[in-house]
Amino acid sequence: MADKNLMEMARNTALIARKAGAKDARVFLSRSRNVTLEWRDGKIDRIRESTSQGLSIDLYVEGRYSSNSTSDLRTEAIEEYVKTAVATTRYLAVDEHRKLPDPSRYEGMTTENLERSDPTVSDIRPEERMAQARQLEEAVRAGDKKNKIVSVTSWVSDTSSMTVGFATNGFEATEAGTSFSRGAETSVRDTKDRKPSGVDYGSTRFQVDLPGIEDLGRGSLRRAMEQLGSKQVKTDVYHVVMENRVAPTFVRHLLSPLSGSSIQQKRSFLEDKLEKEVGSKLLTINSDPHLKRGLASTAWDGEGMATIRRPIIDKGVLKTFFIDTYYASKLGVDPTSSAKSNLIWKPGKRSAKEIVKGMTRGIYITSFLGGNSNSTTGDFSLGIKGHLVENGKIIHPVSEMNMAGNHLKFWVNLAEVGNDPWMHSSNRSPSLMFKDVQCSGA
Amino acid sequence: MIHRINNDGWSRRKFLATSAAGATIAIAPSFLIGCGGPATPTTGPADLSGTSGGGYFRNFGVDDQVIGKVLNAAMGKGGQYADLFFQHKVTSYLGLEDGEVNQAYSNIKLGCGVRVLKGDQTGFAFTEDLSTEALVSAAMTAAVIANGPAAPLLKTIVRVDVPQYYTVEIPWTDVGIERKMPMLARANKTAMAYDKRIIKVRVFTGDSTSRVMVANSDGKITEDTQPMTIAYLTCVAQDGKRREENYYSFGKRAGFEYYNDDRMDELATVAAKRTVTLFDAEQPPAGEYPVVLAPGLSGILLHEAIGHGMEADFNRKGKSVYANRIGKSIAPDFVTIIDDGTNPNERGSLNIDDEGNESQRTVLVENGILRSYMHDRISAAHYGVKPTGNGRRESFRYPPVPRMRNTYMVDGHHSPAEIIASVKKGIYAETFTNGQVRIGSGDFSFYLKNGYVIENGKLGRPVKDANLIGFGPEVLENVVMVGNDMELNVGAGMCGKDGQRVPVGMGLPTVKCNGISVGGVNNG
Numbered sequence: 001m002a003d004k005n006l007m008e009m010a011r012n013t014a015l016i017a018r019k020a021g022a023k024d025a026r027v028f029l030s031r032s033r034n035v036t037l038e039w040r041d042g043k044i045d046r047i048r049e050s051t052s053q054g055l056s057i058d059l060y061v062e063g064r065y066s067s068n069s070t071s072d073l074r075t076e077a078i079e080e081y082v083k084t085a086v087a088t089t090r091y092l093a094v095d096e097h098r099k100l101p102d103p104s105r106y107e108g109m110t111t112e113n114l115e116r117s118d119p120t121v122s123d124i125r126p127e128e129r130m131a132q133a134r135q136l137e138e139a140v141r142a143g144d145k146k147n148k149i150v151s152v153t154s155w156v157s158d159t160s161s162m163t164v165g166f167a168t169n170g171f172e173a174t175e176a177g178t179s180f181s182r183g184a185e186t187s188v189r190d191t192k193d194r195k196p197s198g199v200d201y202g203s204t205r206f207q208v209d210l211p212g213i214e215d216l217g218r219g220s221l222r223r224a225m226e227q228l229g230s231k232q233v234k235t236d237v238y239h240v241v242m243e244n245r246v247a248p249t250f251v252r253h254l255l256s257p258l259s260g261s262s263i264q265q266k267r268s269f270l271e272d273k274l275e276k277e278v279g280s281k282l283l284t285i286n287s288d289p290h291l292k293r294g295l296a297s298t299a300w301d302g303e304g305m306a307t308i309r310r311p312i313i314d315k316g317v318l319k320t321f322f323i324d325t326y327y328a329s330k331l332g333v334d335p336t337s338s339a340k341s342n343l344i345w346k347p348g349k350r351s352a353k354e355i356v357k358g359m360t361r362g363i364y365i366t367s368f369l370g371g372n373s374n375s376t377t378g379d380f381s382l383g384i385k386g387h388l389v390e391n392g393k394i395i396h397p398v399s400e401m402n403m404a405g406n407h408l409k410f411w412v413n414l415a416e417v418g419n420d421p422w423m424h425s426s427n428r429s430p431s432l433m434f435k436d437v438q439c440s441g442a
Numbered sequence: 443m444i445h446r447i448n449n450d451g452w453s454r455r456k457f458l459a460t461s462a463a464g465a466t467i468a469i470a471p472s473f474l475i476g477c478g479g480p481a482t483p484t485t486g487p488a489d490l491s492g493t494s495g496g497g498y499f500r501n502f503g504v505d506d507q508v509i510g511k512v513l514n515a516a517m518g519k520g521g522q523y524a525d526l527f528f529q530h531k532v533t534s535y536l537g538l539e540d541g542e543v544n545q546a547y548s549n550i551k552l553g554c555g556v557r558v559l560k561g562d563q564t565g566f567a568f569t570e571d572l573s574t575e576a577l578v579s580a581a582m583t584a585a586v587i588a589n590g591p592a593a594p595l596l597k598t599i600v601r602v603d604v605p606q607y608y609t610v611e612i613p614w615t616d617v618g619i620e621r622k623m624p625m626l627a628r629a630n631k632t633a634m635a636y637d638k639r640i641i642k643v644r645v646f647t648g649d650s651t652s653r654v655m656v657a658n659s660d661g662k663i664t665e666d667t668q669p670m671t672i673a674y675l676t677c678v679a680q681d682g683k684r685r686e687e688n689y690y691s692f693g694k695r696a697g698f699e700y701y702n703d704d705r706m707d708e709l710a711t712v713a714a715k716r717t718v719t720l721f722d723a724e725q726p727p728a729g730e731y732p733v734v735l736a737p738g739l740s741g742i743l744l745h746e747a748i749g750h751g752m753e754a755d756f757n758r759k760g761k762s763v764y765a766n767r768i769g770k771s772i773a774p775d776f777v778t779i780i781d782d783g784t785n786p787n788e789r790g791s792l793n794i795d796d797e798g799n800e801s802q803r804t805v806l807v808e809n810g811i812l813r814s815y816m817h818d819r820i821s822a823a824h825y826g827v828k829p830t831g832n833g834r835r836e837s838f839r840y841p842p843v844p845r846m847r848n849t850y851m852v853d854g855h856h857s858p859a860e861i862i863a864s865v866k867k868g869i870y871a872e873t874f875t876n877g878q879v880r881i882g883s884g885d886f887s888f889y890l891k892n893g894y895v896i897e898n899g900k901l902g903r904p905v906k907d908a909n910l911i912g913f914g915p916e917v918l919e920n921v922v923m924v925g926n927d928m929e930l931n932v933g934a935g936m937c938g939k940d941g942q943r944v945p946v947g948m949g950l951p952t953v954k955c956n957g958i959s960v961g962g963v964n965n966g
Contacts, residue, residue, distance in 0.1 A: 040759065046564040046841065049583050053570055066546035071553055071570040085446075085548060091619045126586070150760050150882075187761045187882045193915065195761055225790035227883065235729045235965055265539070265642050266678050267687055312933035369908035370746075371876030371886030371961065376678060376687040379725060381909040383878070383887040399885050402909045402961025406723060415787035438963050442729030 006031065009073075010054075010153070011164040016079050016169075017059055024100050024168045026304065029053070032161035035124075039133035040153045053103060057082060061089040065098035088232040097329035103170040103415035105305040105325075105335070108289040108291050114297040116177040117208040121160045123339020124353050129156045132213065136184045148225065154184040158207070171304035178297070180207045184220040190228050198223025203424040205293045223366070230397035233388050239362035239415075240403065240437045242423040243356050243386075246367055247429035251343075253373035253380055254278075254407050255312070258320075259338060260327025262375055269378035270318065274331065279316045279411030284346035285430050286311050287339075294342035296426035301339040310336070312343065316411075343427040348417035352431035355416055357392040363401070363439060371402065378407040382438070401441040410434065452752040452934040474890040477893050479713045488897065497601065497665050499528045502552070503573045503809070506599050509657045511574065513596050515581035520590025521558035521565070523819070524581070524659040528554045528572075529838040531652035534682060536619065538626040538645040538772040551652075555582045555838040560588040562820050564778075566841040602665045604793045604800065607784050608670050610697035610782035614649040617698045622647060624874060629706040631819050636714035639721075642678040643710075647671070656798030664791070664949065666796040669695050670789075670945060672934040675709045686720035688891065689713050691790040693934030693945060704818070716873065716892055723904035726895060726962035731867035732922075733958045734861055734896060739874055741948030743955070744779060744849050745937070746886040747914040748772075749788075752806050752814075753844040753939075755822030756881045763884035763915055764812065772812045773918040776854050781809040783815055783831050783847040783927075787929060791846035797842050798831035804830045804847075807918075818844045838941035852948030854924025856951040861923045869960055870894040870901055871910065880945055884914040892962075909961035917955055925952030 010027040019026035031053045038045040055078065056069035066089040070081055136431060149196035160178045164205040165171060183201025188285075192194055202211040248257030258266035270278065288308035291297050301307055303325055320336055328335035356364050364387045371382030379405040388395045418431035509526065516524035530552050537545035553570040554577060565587025567580040626645040633643045648946070652668040676689040690713035694700055735743055748764070756762035774778075782799030784791040792801040797819050803815050815821065818833030821844055834845035862870065870893050877888035889909050895902040930949035936948040 020606065043585065044563055044758040046566060047587055048566045048841070050566075050570070050580070050840065051566045066548070068548045070550035072550050073570065081550065088546060088548075088619050091623065092546055096542040098544070134530070159598055175723070190883070192884075192913075193763050193765075193767070194884055195763060195765075197761065197880070197882045230883070232730075232959065256894070266680070266685060267642070270518075276820050341881065352565065369880065369885055369911065370876065370889060372907070374687070374888040374907050376685050378909075379907045380887070381725065383885070383905055383909050383911050385885070399883065400727070400911050400913060402887075402911055402959060404728065404908065404961045404963050409859065438728055438965070440730075440959055440961050442730055 006162065006164045007166065007172070010164050013055065013078055013082060014055060014166055014168050016082045017057060017086055020083045022059045022086050024164070026058040026100060026167040026171065028056045028163060028165050030163040032159055034157065034159040035129065036089045036155060036334070037129040037133050037302065038153060038155045038158040039130070039137055041151055042046040042137070044113055044130065045153065048441055050250050054189050057085070058072055059089050059093055060085055060098060061086055061418060062090050062095040062099065063096060063098070065094065065095055097326055097330070099401035100167050100169045100324065100329040100353045101303050101305050101335065103326045108173045109173065109299040109360050114290060114294070114299065115292045116175065116297055117160070118178045120178070120207055121158055124158060132156045132182060135213050136182065139214050140184050140186050140221045140297040143218055143221045143296040150187040150189055152184060152186050155183045161330055165300065165304050167304055171230045173300050173304065175298060178205055180204050182210055183412045186220045186224040188228065196224055196230070197223070198227070201424065203295065205295060209293065221286065227385070227397050227399070230385070230399040232400045233398050234442055235440040237436050238439050239435050240365055240435065240439070241352055241359065241362065242365045243352055244418060244420050244431045245424070246365060247432050248422070248425050248427035249368050249370035250382070251427060251429055254411065255340060257375040258322050260321060260323035260331065263321055263323070264330050265325045267376045269376060274321065276318060277316050278318045278408070279314065279318055280414040281315045282348070282417045283316045283411060285313045285345045287341045288344050289339065290341045291344070294339045301337045305337055306336065306339065306368060307337065307339065324366055341426065343429070345417065345421060345430055346427065347419045347421060349422045350416070351421055352418050355418060355431060355433050356389055356394070359389050360391060362389045363387065363398060373407070380405060380407065387417060398441070401439055403437050403439045449798060456637065456724050458704050469780060487767065489937050497655055498530070498662065499655050504528065504572055507575050508577065508708045509663070510596050512577045513657065513659050515578045516556055516558050516585050517593035518582065519585040519592065520588035521560055521585055522595065523547050523559040524658045525557050527835070527838050527924065529652060530653040531613065531650055531837070535620050535648040535649065535651040536626060536647060538630050540908045541624050544621045549835055550963050553838040554843065555579065556584040557834070558584040559820065562824060564841055565586050568839050577762065577901050578631050593955060596661055598713060599657070599661050599663055600800065604664055604666055607793055607801065608669060608695040608855070609789050612698035614669060614671070614697060614882060616716050616851040619634060621698070625701055627907050629710040632707045632710035633675060633677055633714045634836065636711055637679065637718045639679040639681050639718055640714055641680050642684050646674045650728060656774060656794070656796065658798060662798060663711060664794050666793045668725040669697055671696055671700060673709055674934060675713040677713050679717045679721070681721050684721060686717055688717040688720060691934040692902055692932050694787050695789065696787045707790070713751045716889050719904055720906050723906040726869055726905035726960055727964055728891070728960060728962040730957065730959050732865050732954060732956050734865060734868060734870045734872065734951045735950055736872040737950055737952050739932055739933060739948070740871060740886045740953065741850055742874050742877045743917070743948040744851060745852040745887055745915045745946065746879040747912065748779070749781070749846050749849050750881055750939070751884065751914055752816055752826065752877050753846070754815035754817045754853045757815050758821045761882050763882065767812050768815070770812055772915060773807055773810040775810040776809060776924055777810050777918070777921055778805070778852045779849070780804065780852060781806055781832070781846055781849045784929065785848050785947065788848045788947045789935060789945045791829065792847060795831040795833045795842070796835045797829065799831045799833060801827040801847070815847065817842045818842055818871055834944050836944055840942045843942070845944050846937065846946050848930060848947030848949065850928060851924065851951060852927045852928060853926045853951050856923045856925050858925045858927055861925055861954050862901065864897060864923065864954065865896040866898060868896040869905065870896050879914065887913050911959045911961065912957060918958055920956040921952040921953055922956060927951050
């Protein structure tokens with residue numbers, strides 16, 4: 001279905017809502033096509049290929065609100081669904097804060113080419129995916145000098161999507177995008193029937209930006225082999241380095257309490273921290289929705305508001321919350337947009353490897369295992385895996401360890417930021433070094 | 443590969459994800475419009491059992507003839523087996539915030555997943571368009587996994603009756619939003635009244651009715667109607683400058699009859715109590731301690747520590763820490779562990795799995811000996827055993843993989859009091875929010891939300907917010923006492939694997955384990 005038809009369908013759906021009695025409506029229609037090939041131990045394991053479509057509609061009816069979505073896009077089915085949804089919405093309590101964004105917020109959308117779409121996506125032949133996946137496995141096995149591999153699974157995946165948005169107060173926009181990923185997971189034999197696995201992967205908007213097959217193969221095997229013989233170390237306070245690719249998992253717990261909902265519902269340990277210090281001076285994060293080829297780049301957010309570049313934390317000082325139109329109204333402030341977009345960090349001077357070399361005693365964290373963070377109090381406790389470091393050298397892998405603390409104290413101890421942003425996440429976090437972290441093990 | 447469970451039901455993140463997609467409420471099945479008739483109950487779909495002929499999806503133009511045509515297309519390139527998974531799922535959520543029931547969300551999923559197998563290789567495609575052309579096109583896409591002559595054409599189709607493990611008196615498709623709203627209002631009132639320190643309450647309810655039909659190239663068709671409901675209440679309390687938050691939830695395969703005033707009061711009271719208790723709690727001391735697990739939700743230990751490792755896909759691939767352990771001792775002889783799809787109305791119960799296999803009660807560990815993995819069709823064929831009814835999927839958009847249902851440990855001989863009294867210094871773990879496991883290395887974790895320190899055999903001060911970590915096989919060997927008070931968790935557990943989320947149940951009697959590392963503070 002061409003995007004013109006999608007837009008017409010979005011407009012028609014909003015019109016149905018209006019006719020049924022909605023004051024306002026916002027419709028998103030999307031279509032996406034994905035092909036994923038998984039390859040395991042010398043042959044195809046699974047091929048998945050589908051084109052998917054969906055419609056969602058936010059309804060504003062007599063001061064009331066509901067949100068509805070369906071994959072049943074038959075014309076008569078949509079009409080009946082929207083009518084029923086409008087009728088249902090009338091039963092709800094009136095909520096004066098529910099409204100579409102002020103139309104002025106739709107204006108000034110960037111016209112820059114954000115390079116969200118790689119036109120080569122439609123040229124990929126099935127044989128190419130298979131060849132890549134096979135080569136990924138071969139690249140892993142080529143390094144298996146000690147014959148430790150139990151199993152290798154590799155994958156190649158590409159997606160193209162198109163979304164149109166329409167709101168009855170003047171929002172109308174279309175955005176296309178592509179994404180590619182490939183990688184490998186390698187399981188190796190250890191003692192006690194343990195079979196630790198290592199994953200290496202890349203995820204990009206353009207095919208050409210994916211990491212090389214040889215690199216991914218080597219990385220996957222290395223990450224598995226490095227875990228052989230892992231053990232606990234003693235419960236103590238350590239310096240820790242978080243590898244760039246796992247740092248976003250931890251940073252998420254700092255940023256999610258910045259949502260308008262968390263602030264208004266009093267579930268945020270950062271509620272009173274705007275323009276105040278929340279971390280060390282090394283902590284600077286900006287949100288850049290207009291980054292070329294950024295995984296979260298977009299001209300408009302989930303409400304259709306034009307996106308802008310903005311600082312999140314500047315030299316340790318909190319600069320903004322992520323507030324949508326609804327919670328902005330409840331809080332009596334202007335909406336800032338709920339979208340975090342691409343997070344760009346002010347880099348430091350050294351890589352993780354160099355930072356580790358300079359460490360007297362500490363833990364180099366290469367993955368997290370479960371755990372959680374309390375957004376109301378800032379307390380957290382997370383499982384960690386990685387390596388014990390002494391005098392700049394990696395001594396042995398560690399597992400069955402936790403680290404715990406409180407974000408408000410923890411980020412003050414951010415002692416170094418790496419020069420190595422992780423490009424395969426919308427949060428392009430570099431490696432991070434923290435002092436004096438409570439870790440528990442044996 | 444990482445597998446997560448999330449026990450806080452419709453967590454905020456999940457809820458927001460849902461709300462972005464949005465949908466509702468006693469929605470008229472839209473096939474009625476397709477048939478041109480008015481949406482009245484009397485013209486409803488054919489009986490689910492299929493005995494009245496044709497089945498539910500005939501309402502969308504999918505009759506036996508269409509099914510045969512699509513299966514033949516799926517088998518047209520040399521596949522050894524194919525199945526079609528039709529689904530029509532209507533979901534409705536309702537939310538209360540700041541005292542008002544002012545948010546409704548609804549979602550309709552309609553589509554069909556086509557799977558073709560050749561040995562252990564899978565070709566998969568899905569379509570949201572149930573026209574014969576779109577179904578055949580999806581089937582031809584899935585068929586490419588094979589490369590050979592077409593299978594003989596399918597001649598007959600047999601509809602098979604299925605057992606019923608979830609009775610519903612008042613189906614959600616008959617319940618309008620106006621009947622649900624007072625439930626949320628009541629829970630809110632009860633929670634706010636529980637303690638004057640409670641300053642914010644949010645209540646969500648969700649219900650769904652999923653009609654599924656599995657048709658396979660053996661000519662077998664099974665159908666099921668799968669109800670689900672959840673209720674979730676979260677409180678924020680303030681004492682001076684200090685704030686705390688906690689929650690409670692229910693999750694059942696049941697209809698509207700599951701709810702009444704007492705149920706909603708329980709939801710509110712437990713959530714409120716668990717919240718204000720946290721004012722007296724601190725993060726526990728760091729280090730390795732004996733942990734006594736309270737009955738019920740602590741079943742998350744089984745789910746993470748050993749459950750995923752016993753899903754047969756990881757074993758047939760040789761990747762699980764439990765590969766090649768069938769028939770061997772993996773726990774003390776007083777440990778028996780079951781994965782069960784037949785518990786009446788429980789969250790993880792199933793009449794049939796998503797491959798059309800009958801559900802069952804599967805003994806995983808019997809008196810300490812590993813007896814069975816959990817199988818889907820591919821792994822059952824690999825091991826030469828019958829499927830155990832564990833082939834599950836999130837929706838028609840995914841191929842099935844082996845998944846848990848309700849996983850629990852059967853009663854032992856100790857009283858709970860006796861177990862607590864046996865611990866000199868340790869942790870009593872009562873509630874959890876989430877867990878995770880690395881299948882291959884066997885490391886697992888689960889996150890403690892409410893618990894107590896045990897000192898000299900007695901419960902001491904409350905503790906909170908600590909991650910517990912262990913090595914699965916060792917933790918099972920280190921189960922030293924099993925209580926006689928098994929409970930199934932009542933909450934809304936969700937499990938993630940292979941990028942797919944499915945509802946699961948879990949249970950445990952009071953159990954004492956050694957060798958668990960507690961992610962606390964203050965160097966112990």
